[in-house]
Amino acid sequence: MKRLGLTETASCQCGAEEQTPFHIMQNCLNLEEARQTYWPTETSFKDKLWGSKEDLRRTVQFAAASRLHV
Ligand SMILES: [Zn+2]
DSSP states (O other): OTTTTOOSSSOOTTSOSOOOHHIIIIIOGGGHHHHHHHOSSOOOHHHHHHSOHHHHHHHHHHHHHHHHHO
């Protein structure tokens, strides 16, 4: 894992214990900027995954952007 450049644990680079989808989308400090860009208003985790077509479009864009930071 380490040789492949992957982290040893599932903890997040921001220091959180678990890098879960919920954490990435709602809590991760490292992704705060990207989150503000795609969701300037508070959006629930549920809406991000099962919301309108517009919500889902933002989720896809956020996922693409966050991969650059993670
Ligand atoms: Zn994090």
